[in-house]
Amino acid sequence: MYEELARNKRRSALLIAGAIGFALGIGYLFGVLLGGQGNATVFGLGGLGIAGVIAIIMSMISYFSGDKIVLKLSHARAVTHEQEPRLHNLVEGLVIAAGIPKPKVYVVEDTAPNAFATGRDPEHASMAVTRGLLDKMNRVELEGVIAHELAHIKNRDTLVMVIVATLVGVAVLLADWSLRALFWGAGGGRRGSREGGAGVFFVIFGVIALILTPILAQIIKFSVSRRREFFADVTGVQMTRYPPGLISALQKLKEDQTSVRYATHATSHMWIEEPLEQEHGKAAVRLNRLFSTHPPLDERIRVLREL
């Protein structure tokens, strides 16, 4: 279990480093394409700075108010200890094992079994489960799912996703500006002169990279999301010390194909399992995996079994 935890932390760090590198790389491209070799650094840093500020401002809204928005969008209802004693008891026990404050508890009246957790840090967190989850899962399965959600809170996954979104947002902004600038004729100026053949290839490569940037950005974001899901699975097991609970819950989730009524693409990453309709055609599957927020249930179960 400890090896698995360390492994997840390493891979998360690598992916985030990758996102930083991605942003810097696009910044460099921006600098060179618009400022020419000579002014690359100035243009690059300037571009990164401005794009950075814009991206951060946009992210702040998501970071600070995201939880309220998401709870409203999902029609989550706050529940007291008296209303849902079993749920509250499970949460209270697990937060002791996790060493985090108890989050606010919500219920979503939906028959699809699912759960999510949100909040900018453990002191300001919320957790919601659907009625379907409460009805269809037994005690140890419920405990496994709640532990997974609390793990998201403990690992500050909302913060991580906001950081990654900001980083790739910077890259996307800069790529957009670069393409517009090149299209409208601005930029390094000396096309075809002293730069020579190498310069043209660089420009072509640069343009392709810029066009692909939004897609690469999404891929990075989704990779991080999937890695954090694995991390939450293992951290949750660290709390319960009982992998079969979560394994059993994931298996039940696999069999249950219903989707959550109020989930949207914007919120789908937070649920414990993909809440929307899944396409099951063969050709679609491989590509879908790159762009899905959650790893396949089979793989998650396999990892848990090997703990």
Add this chain to the structure above:
Amino acid sequence: MIGVWIAVGVAGLLVVLLIATYNRLVALRNRVDNSWSQIDVQLRRRYDLIPNLVETVKGYAAHERQTFENVTRARQEGISATTVGEQAQAENHITQALRQLLAVVENYPDLKANENFRELQEELTATEGRIAFARQFYNDQVLTYNNSVQQFPSNVVAGMFNFSTREYFEIEEAATGPVNVQF
């Protein structure tokens, strides 16, 4: 001349590392102490639940006197325990006595169906869970702390300031043995 500055820089860096390591050891040790006292908090919750539980069961199974006395006596032991050893022993007795009580309840279907009793049973299960999690969390903190005390290079600082390893909380054999139920 430059050599002196490098030496000063390195020395400064070492001092900073020393302070950082010392502070971390202090923080980890405090977490261990804090999580130990949190176990106590959960144990007290169980003491508070017991009288209510006993009264409810008495209402239906008045003549199971031996069982009631065992539970009440064990609870009293726990409340008045002064040393850690006494407390651990009292806790084992409480666990056994409660198991006995709940086994007895199996014979009284009316009691089992009683709403009040079911709520109390849920609370009791939850409290037992909380105690277990509190102990688990304590052991996790001890692991992290012990790692820092024993691993290089923090063990150097630990040695300098007398940080010693802490013990894990282990369940005694008595608590995990089978329960004798007398009717």
